[in-house]
Structures are given as C-alpha cells and as structure tokens.
Amino acid sequence: MEEIRLMKGNEAIAHAAIRFGMDGYFGYPITPQSEVLETLEEQMPWDTTGMVVLQAESEVAAINMVYGGAAAGKAVMTSSSSPGISLKMEGISYLAGAELPALIVNAMRGGPGLGTIQPSQADYFQATKGGGHGDYRLIVLSPATVQEMTDFVGLGMELAFKYRNPVMMLADGIVGQMMEKVVLPDFRPRRTEEEVREQCPWAACGKHGRKQRNVITSLEMEPEKMEANNIRFQEKYKAIEENEVRYSEFMTDDAEYLIVAFGSVARICQKAIEEMREQGVKVGLFRPITLWPFPTKQIAELGKKVKGILTVELNAGQMIEDVRLAVDGGVPVRHFGRMGGIVPNPGEIEEALKAHFMK
Amino acid sequence: MKEEIIIAGFGGQGVLSMGKILAYAGLMDDLEVTWMPAYGPEQRGGTANVTVILSDKPISSPVLDKYDTAVILNQQSLDKFESKVKPGGTLIYDPYGIHRAPTRTDINVIPVSAMDAVLELGNSKTYNMVLLGALLSARNLLSTDAVIRGLKKTLPERHHHLIPLNEQAIEKGRSLV
Numbered sequence: 001m002e003e004i005r006l007m008k009g010n011e012a013i014a015h016a017a018i019r020f021g022m023d024g025y026f027g028y029p030i031t032p033q034s035e036v037l038e039t040l041e042e043q044m045p046w047d048t049t050g051m052v053v054l055q056a057e058s059e060v061a062a063i064n065m066v067y068g069g070a071a072a073g074k075a076v077m078t079s080s081s082s083p084g085i086s087l088k089m090e091g092i093s094y095l096a097g098a099e100l101p102a103l104i105v106n107a108m109r110g111g112p113g114l115g116t117i118q119p120s121q122a123d124y125f126q127a128t129k130g131g132g133h134g135d136y137r138l139i140v141l142s143p144a145t146v147q148e149m150t151d152f153v154g155l156g157m158e159l160a161f162k163y164r165n166p167v168m169m170l171a172d173g174i175v176g177q178m179m180e181k182v183v184l185p186d187f188r189p190r191r192t193e194e195e196v197r198e199q200c201p202w203a204a205c206g207k208h209g210r211k212q213r214n215v216i217t218s219l220e221m222e223p224e225k226m227e228a229n230n231i232r233f234q235e236k237y238k239a240i241e242e243n244e245v246r247y248s249e250f251m252t253d254d255a256e257y258l259i260v261a262f263g264s265v266a267r268i269c270q271k272a273i274e275e276m277r278e279q280g281v282k283v284g285l286f287r288p289i290t291l292w293p294f295p296t297k298q299i300a301e302l303g304k305k306v307k308g309i310l311t312v313e314l315n316a317g318q319m320i321e322d323v324r325l326a327v328d329g330g331v332p333v334r335h336f337g338r339m340g341g342i343v344p345n346p347g348e349i350e351e352a353l354k355a356h357f358m359k
Numbered sequence: 360m361k362e363e364i365i366i367a368g369f370g371g372q373g374v375l376s377m378g379k380i381l382a383y384a385g386l387m388d389d390l391e392v393t394w395m396p397a398y399g400p401e402q403r404g405g406t407a408n409v410t411v412i413l414s415d416k417p418i419s420s421p422v423l424d425k426y427d428t429a430v431i432l433n434q435q436s437l438d439k440f441e442s443k444v445k446p447g448g449t450l451i452y453d454p455y456g457i458h459r460a461p462t463r464t465d466i467n468v469i470p471v472s473a474m475d476a477v478l479e480l481g482n483s484k485t486y487n488m489v490l491l492g493a494l495l496s497a498r499n500l501l502s503t504d505a506v507i508r509g510l511k512k513t514l515p516e517r518h519h520h521l522i523p524l525n526e527q528a529i530e531k532g533r534s535l536v
Contacts (some may be wrong), residue, residue: 005382005511006382006386006392007392010509125523174395174421174422177395178394178396178421179379179382179392179393179394180391180392180393180394180418181386181391181392182423210458264421264422267421267422268419268420268422269420270419270420271419271420271423274419276466331483343422345422345423345424346420346422346423346424347424347425348424349484355476
C-alpha cells in the first residue's frame, strides 16, 4: 500500500535516495538544504541498506568522493546550495569529462557570493550553460513539488546511468523548505557487485578476468583523442536533446498570453493564472521540467499561437534567453523577476503580465 | 473547501509548529496541504511566519499575497498582514503586546487572550495550541480527532505524554471564540 507522508522537499530527497538503493551520499551542510544530510543521518541507512552517508570536510572533497564512487560504478550523489555548488564545479566538469553518472542537487539561494539563504533561481546559467570549464552538458531537472523532488532522485540516477553523464536537480529554497504530501517509492535493493560489473562494464572495480584494466580519466595528452572524446560527447548530448525533453502545460490550449516559468515559481504563476482566468484573461503556463535539454520546439510552437510571452524567474533574466532563442523573434518575450532571495507573490506576476502586454 | 492561512509572530512562540500541526491534521482529514515557512535567520527571535493551505483540490502556489485567515501573535505581524486578509476573511489576534488594534471593519476580527489563558492553564508552552483551538473554532476547520492525530505525528514519541495537556489548551482556545 502506498504511504502518504508530509515532508519537506529536502527530507524527501533523503528518503528517496535510500529507497532508490543509492550506494553513497557525500555532502557538506549549507542552508537551505541541510535537511538532506540531516535526514540521512537520522535514518542511518548504513545499518539497513549499507548506503554510505558521509559529511565531508568541504564541498570540494564531497564532489571528488562522488567522482570516486561513480568511477567504481556506484550510484552516488551529493547536494548543496549555490555557493557550495560553485565549489563543486571543477569536480562536475571532471565528472562530465570522465563520463561518470552522478546526481547533484542544488537548492538555490540568493547570490552572487555568499548571498542570502532565501530562495533563488540565479544559477540557471551555471547549471545549463556550463559552470565548470569545457564543452559539457548536464541533464538539468527542475522540480516544482515535493513529489518531484522525490521522483527526480530515481529519474536523475536512471538518466545518469543511461547516458553516463552527471545529472543536476536544480531545486530552490521554496521546494526544499516547504512541506506537502508525498508518496515515497518502494524500497529497491542496492545493486550487488556482480550487477555493477554487468551493468557498468566501464567501471574501475577490478579486472575480474578481463585482460585490460578500465581507466577513468578526463585527461588526454593527445588533442586528436580529446577532440574524438568531444565529438562523442556531442553525439551523446544530441541524443539526450532528442529523447529526454520534459515539460508540463497549464491552460495553454486557448491562451493568448503565455507565462514560462520553472520550478516552484511556476506554481506561483499558476495561481496568478487561475486568478486572471476568473477575470477572463486568457493566460497559460508552460513549465520546462528539463532545463537542459530545453523544450525549444514546444515553446516555438506555442510562440506561434500567442501575442506575448512573459518569463518569470527568481533572477535578472536567464531562462528568457532560451525562450527568445526558441521563438526566434516571432513574438515579444518579456521578463519579470525578483532577486536576492525575494519571492514574488501571485499579484505581482499578474501586474507584470498586464503592464507588459495589456496597457 | 479551501482555506489559505497565515500564522505570524515572533520566533519561539510556536508559529511554525502550530502550522505544522495544522498541516498534519489536514493530512489526517485527507486534504491537500502545503506548509511554507518564511525561513531564515529571522526565526531566531525575530518575526516568523508560515503559510498553510488546506484544500480538497490540488494546490498551486504555496506562496500567497491574500489570506482567508490570519493568526497574528505580535504587532509587527499585525502591521504586515492586516491588509492582506481577504474581505470577509478572519483575523485572530492576541491583544497581549498589541498597542495598535486592528481597524478593518470588512473582516471578522477575533481577539483571543491566549496569554491570559495559558497563565490560567499553568503552561506557557501551550500558547500556540490555545490559538490553534481558537482558529479551529472560528473557521470550523478539521475535526479535533484529526488535530490530535496530527499532534501525535508532529511530536516525538517521548513527548506524547503531553498530548492531553495540548488537547486541554486546544479546548480552552475553542471556548474563547
């Protein structure tokens, strides 16, 4: 029987990780996501599933422990918030370069610098355009509910192993700190050593009869080989763009105006839309669930049907660049955002839409 | 049924836990619920508030600018949230420590002397439960049984012997409205 629980998004991530059969979590506490590590420590999964939970000495250490675990074919993850994610960026680039599966959760807070501890979405560029060095891509999942925080742990790990690529869950302080109903997944056993060897023939976990050793590295001394690696990465990224785009829509069928928003902010926009619909204003909501790969085609199609698009983000306007690329000048795209940890309410979003398009 | 509630006061008055018990009670009554704290350093002695939504339909935004009901525990929160109560809505407040009483006439203003009540009960820690009782009664929300089950879910087991005391405080609050 499915069990309905009430919990914070951060707590849900911890429970989902244990139930997924995660082999290891390596982290360092930072508000607003410290409950991930705290909940794991309360649950003590090392006594039940054998999952390793380790509070490292720093974010840099934690991401390199993730690298080590992933290199051995283990299902491993870390979580942090914006300044901590910046510290992890070198390791994330190495994970991408060595083609290692891992899940990285960022519960974004206001920046730049140490910033505030309140919600933000100002790490969109960092997550979707790079952040670390080199031509790499992360698969970026954007949860809007505590249920999605839970489900994206499993989905994230599955995509990470399917493509041998790091996956980022780009959450924020709202969905990390709020409580709502959640159905936790069933317990799955951790993979056995035999299963790891069978499913990850590339993993560095002993030769076990093979003649060649597996080498996990992002380093190549010959540029020709490094270019070949890059070509292989780009082919993989193309396949991800073709197969893994996810999004949701609300009242877009007859919409004259479209709001594009991701994560928890999309829910605040939905409330604004519910209120505007009562006044007869035809507004719809498009919510990218994968921020990379971005739902470019879907937004391009919707762009042909509406008079204007408003992006609402907790930043100065980052995703708006991808929305503008998608519609290619076909329709006006405007931005409304709050920054530094301030969260807009539904009334402000309604005012912004009307100010931009209905004067 | 949909009730959009803000509970606001000083950190330490039990604002967040009152919201949590309300949310758990909603869960027990098979409602959709969200509990959204204004978290941050302000929880340590400054103002704290939590938005709780109870609904029989899925909830979109956990963040609101208008509320059906406000439970106000200090002057700063009254100043901030009095204007945010929907016309016809309810404002419950403890006059203790309030020097500028609410002035709106288009809402249902209910003073609840919770501080006096807890002095009478002899346990100041049940302050938030008196206000919770007042809220439940004023808005006819949730069954007492659901609230008690919510309390059991929220309180660690070692504190379960305190449930009768909390129940008494909730009943006291109900009687004040």
